[in-house]
Amino acid sequence: MEKITLDQIVEGVKGKILKPGKTIEFDKVSIDSRKVTPGDIFFALAGENFDGHSYLDKAIEAGAALCIIHREDLNLKDFNENVAIILVEDTRTALLDLAEYYRRTLNIKVIGITGSTGKTSTKDLVAAVLSPKYKVFKTKGNFNNEVGLPLMVFSLDNSYDIAILEMGMSNLGEIERLAKVARPDLGIITNIGLSHIENLKSRENILKAKMEITSFFGRDNKLIINGDNDMLQSLTSDNYKIIKIGLENDYNFTASRIIINNDHIKFNVVEGGKEVENPIEVGIPGMHNVLNSLLAIAAARELGVTYEEISKGIESLEFTSMRLDIVNCGKYIIINDAYNASPDSMEAALDVLKNYEGKRKIAVLGTMKELGHEAFNAHMRVGSYARKSNVDLLLTAGEFNDAFRTGYGDESIFTFHTGEELLSYLSTTIKEGDVILVKASRTMKFESIVSGIQKTTV
Known part of the structure; x- marks a missing residue:
């Protein structure tokens, strides 16, 4: 971050200086009191389960030189006199406003x-x-x-x-x-x-x-x-x-x-x-x-x-982890795409499985979140796509097992209530030459299935 002055920050966040502090230039922003370093601007963000205003003392102790707040009920006498305090209407909005101001520079x-x-x-x-x-x-x-x-x-x-x-x-x-x-x-x-x-x-x-x-x-x-x-x-x-x-x-x-x-x-x-x-x-x-x-x-x-x-x-391409990570376990292959899932990305991953050379193609699929009224049809569509993709064995876990089965059919499909149950079954059925796709929405935590089958011996 390029250096930015206190006056520029006040203008950017549309705020009011409650305490001027001793620092006039800043070049780092933090929203986590545990990661504050000396001289930082600390935004006291408030969410449903936390309030950054409760950690102002820790941020200042770690060296924050400026705190941006939206609560007016705080006793400023409790704060180090060297620390500047700016009051804004809402700290989340102020974070966006200051970023917009800084971007223009x-x-x-x-x-x-x-x-x-x-x-x-x-x-x-x-x-x-x-x-x-x-x-x-x-x-x-x-x-x-x-x-x-x-x-x-x-x-x-x-x-x-x-x-x-x-x-x-x-x-x-x-x-x-x-x-x-x-x-x-x-x-x-x-x-x-x-x-x-x-x-x-x-x-x-x-x-x-x-x-x-x-x-x-x-x-x-x-x-x-x-x-x-x-x-x-x-x-x-x-x-x-x-x-x-x-x-x-x-x-x-x-x-x-x-x-x-x-x-x-x-x-x-x-x-x-x-x-x-x-x-x-x-x-x-x-x-x-x-x-x-x-x-x-x-x-x-x-x-x-x-x-x-x-x-x-x-x-020199560098990819973000857990997105179509090919894991060679020696006698079998895992296609780890457990980071997230949607109907389109499910079908794309099934295409990768279909084109991968191996003896059996096993798809381990879980719930796709945030699909609302389209959820059942979307899971059914993915089940149908898995059948068209010549998947040899489909294992599913989550709330839409019936939808997967409706699309895929009754042959070569096994459904489970939890990922743990699925992993227990899969660990006993893996064979040499298998290619196993693992994919679900992040909240399903299917990376535990990946780590579990990595330990499986054939």
Whole structure:
């Protein structure tokens, strides 16, 4: 973070100085009193299960030089006289406001990424293809909400050329608030699926929510979208440039000569109808990652990166953990995709399983959350897709076992109430040559199944 003065902070958060303190410049923000370092700005955020105001003493003891609060009932005499105190209406809003103010001080291009699935993988790919030409920052982990994204903005400084910021949401208005902070020069929408339909009720509303990434776009902005997605394919705009990628039509960027292997994909890019001579090889499996790669390549080309640089960048690709992690256990293979799940990502993972070389294909699937009234049909659809994908054995756990069975049929399916029961059964049935896909929503904690079967001997 570049240095920012107390007066600038007051202006940014629209606050009032209650105590001026002794420090006039700051370059680090913290929201966790356990992670405060000397000289930090500490935001006392309040949530349903915690209140940062209760930890002000610990933050100050750790060296916080400025505390931003919204409670007026605090006795300021209890605070160290060297610590500045700013009062705001709401500390969560103030965090966004200061990040927006700070973003305007930076001479840096921002790429915003959203979509129902594939955000993190695409973020990692974009960072890789840009890295040979630019100094790139990318969102750490899943810091993509109204608390996480401002913290990522505060991690930036003018030594970076480009920041890649992931933008998540669970309802309307959230991405617009993130876009107001980040002001992306270029946006990417991976797809529109069923994630968060419980809150948003329809895919049309999900599209509307994702399109909020363009809320502050003008003539110089660009939006890259997956044209193969049914909700995005007919999208047009007179206000900014739209770039489409895909496999099903003659888009701005498409792919030819596609090869899907166990641990990588290979294809030739077709840009503007002209095939690029040298193929692109990406060290991850799955047809869906051809689309994610095309999104990244389109972004790189818009920013002047050559295909030689793109290939070099992909060689150093670093992926976020627990997303399609191929674990070789010697006599059998685990495809660990236990981080999250939606109907689209389930089908993409089943495609990887289908194309993986092995004797038996076993799918271990759990509940997909936040699907509301679409939940039963969505789980049934995944069960049907598993059958079409020639899965030899389907094991499920959670509240939608009946839906999986309805889609898959009664043969070669076993259902369990808990992941522990499923693991107990699976551990006794694994055979040499098996390929096992493990996938469910994060709350199912299916990573414990992965760690459990890693200990299984055949």
